[in-house]
Amino acid sequence: ASPAWALTGLVAAWALVLTTVALLIGRRHRLLGPAAVVAGATTLVLAVDVITGATLQVSAPMGVQPVVAGRFYGFNNTAFALFAAATILSVVAVTDPLVRAGRRRLAAVLIAVTGAVATFLNGMPGLGSDFGGPPALVPGFAVLALMAAGIRLTWMRLAGVLGGAAVVVSSFAVIDWLRPVEDRTHLGRFVETVLDGGVWDVIGRKLAQNLANLGGTWLTLLALAGIALVAFVLSRPLRWAAHAPDGGPFGWLSSGAPLTSLGNDAPMLRPGIVALGVTLGIGFAVNDSGIVIPAIGVSLAVPLLVTVCAAWLLQVRDGIVSPRADAT
Template sequence: MLAFQQAGSFKAEIGLLAQTITDAGGKVAAIGPGAALAAANKSGNIQKYAPTPAELPNFTPYSLITAEANEFPQAWLQAQTASTPAISTDLDKKTRQAVAVAADRTIGEILDRVPPGSTVLIAGLADASTAAHLHVAIAQGPTFRHTFLTATSTRQDALVTITDTTATILGLLTLPTPEPVVGRTWTNNGQPPPTPETVAQLADADLASQVLRDVREPFFLTLVALQLIFYALAALVLRRRRQSTATRRRTLIATQAVAVLSGAIPISTFLAQLIPWWSATRPMPALIATILGLAAAIAALAFAGPWRRSVLGPLTTVAAVSSLALLIDVMTGSKLQVNAVTGYEPVTGGRFYGFGNMAFAVYSTGTILALAGLAHALRHRPRLAYALCLGYGLLAIFADGWPRWGADFGGVPSFVLGFAVFMLMLTGHRVSVTRLAVIGAAGAVLIVAIAIADWLRPPDQRTHLGFFVQQVLQGEGGSVIGRKLGAMLGTLGNLPLTLLSLVALAFLYLVLARPSKVGAAALSLAYGYAPTLRAGLFGALTAALVGFLINDSGIAIPAMALTVAVPLTLAASVRALRLATPTPPAPPSAPAASTAPAAP
């Protein structure tokens, strides 16, 4: 086991918990073979071992006693047959109830012998089947009340991690936590409802994580397929020559509406967490219906007011909702991203708070495009437009990187560069390599400063930003960067997202940006009516490109950014086409209608 860990990139220190306790003069005992792994020191030795609780007559001398209740894994192994090994994903209900009673009996036997004033931690460390689940975490002792458990590693009520157990044990023994320990201590947080409701709530959280893993892949396949079909149909609409003016007007209106709806889908994947779609009998249709319903509501808002007549009105509305919803979310605990189909899930444990990479893509793209729309609306008051864009942009970047909110190490440099390109183009300054290099360096300095500020806090209060600084100081920075680079390159093997990114870019530059046989390029017309769109689009694409290069999620960032930017840009371009299309002539007996387009 030690050799295996040393050969890996993480190089976990086996035996650190027991070694720390015994070095401080404490005693450690283990009950059962599984518990022996936790009670072994760095040399693999255990001070005291007993196969069963009955064979450890006195608990009092020990600072830590580890024990196992292995009834569930034993029952699962016994349920496998030679003809179908490791196929069963779970035990049947009757068997599970019987095994739960047996496990409860084992735990009760241990609790009956615990000395008064002791603290007991119960934690599920592994799955008893091939299906990964959230597991139980219970703490009983003088420092724990009847509340939900949490830890600064998750910042979520009723959620702690396996790696938190080591830090919790050492904290209870008032021992310093060694630097290699990445967990945080369990703490009280949040008053739970009565026990039946608490059990139901925790079971629902596990159900959400189970359903998410079942629907995530088919959802993305569906999303990519629908996006590709829509781009193909939109290309036909934009390039079709033989249409009457009335027919073309209707097809353009329909295309704009669908484009706005499509651009609202990414943020709707997060807002869908406000509705328990995972509890439905058929979760996948429920998820799609929920997302489409929310996207339709946002699209309706985009067309509800007088702003719908502006080239950038619907774009600005959808982009603003995308930016504000995620900004408020990270300021209030990141609830929308937990178990979201485009967010993060607790079982995997990659992230529990702040901006995930897909959320960052939606947030940064929405922010920059919304500010482009705001600048267009205030085009007659440029100083006010510049001030508002700069103010909100800096707030958005700060929220992305601040450890208590976004805690997004790779997002800040990407966002800074993208926003800088937007502001330079908006204010009429040339975008040069030198300026980008200086701004990129400033973005890097900013996130390093934030990370160092986080590192200066007590170890149990640091986020992964401060933890990375500690890893660099310990000489592990290279291996961390290497892992993330490998993960980023590995995302290119995600064919659906890679295909979506390539097709979206091709549509943007080969369809929207190229003149057609029926007139000028749609995107050029949109730029003519709303010059700030160019700055917004280039800024958003810059943030997505840099995000792709420096984040471990790789291709997922441009894929999500383009899923916001391209449909909304299409909507603006279609509106520009409609404004540029002359009004059909009135009947001869009526006064001639004006062919001048309305002011956008």
């Protein structure tokens, strides 16, 4: 049999199994259940893979290719983008019932613990060994935890979050640098480069690679489409329609419910989107893969967010969710 057909069949079979489980879970947890299944499975597979040597990423359709020989250990940038998006969406689904029940502090603690574990797996030398992951994960999960706790985001708090991210990634790098030379990953080698005075050459090379990735790739189009969609949704006409008591011009779609009712029925959805934007945006800025990070993250996050919106509309139609005209 052709390897290509065998791989296609295997992927299709697993997709069918995962879809079936998601639909079954969705019968009881209709709003965030299906998204939680897909995101949770993605998180679990990538976490187990990196713990056991990251063998699944080699020659995978969205993994690293031996011909390129970029790296054969830890989290590559594509896997990081999938892992980050999936982990954030997973914890959003888990903590949403807690926030709806008024248990915001517990939700924030759970997010913080999840973020710490994810950052450890991603950045720890010998595991993820990813230099560009922790600077994106720490702010994303920190913002998510603050919003879950109902704490207002200020510039001072955001500065503290970014400072914490810098401390975390520096700690991983120094820990790796303290190991024997033959055991170091690129984290420790970066520290040695800084000590040798070559840091600006590294920054210049990574910046050039980042900018080069912006042109001539379908990933750029995918990321730009996601940005354009967000800009369109946040435009004034749609914001007015979202707050209209009867759903405005979209009332036919939401059975007369204001679209902002979705934020009441899934209060962690908006913080999750903000956290995704923070993580993927910083990931774009600090990784040499550049646009690959948000593009891959969007390819997972957007379909799952669409399922949440579709599930909410079905609940409104079936009367499971009570439309709230006073939603803001």
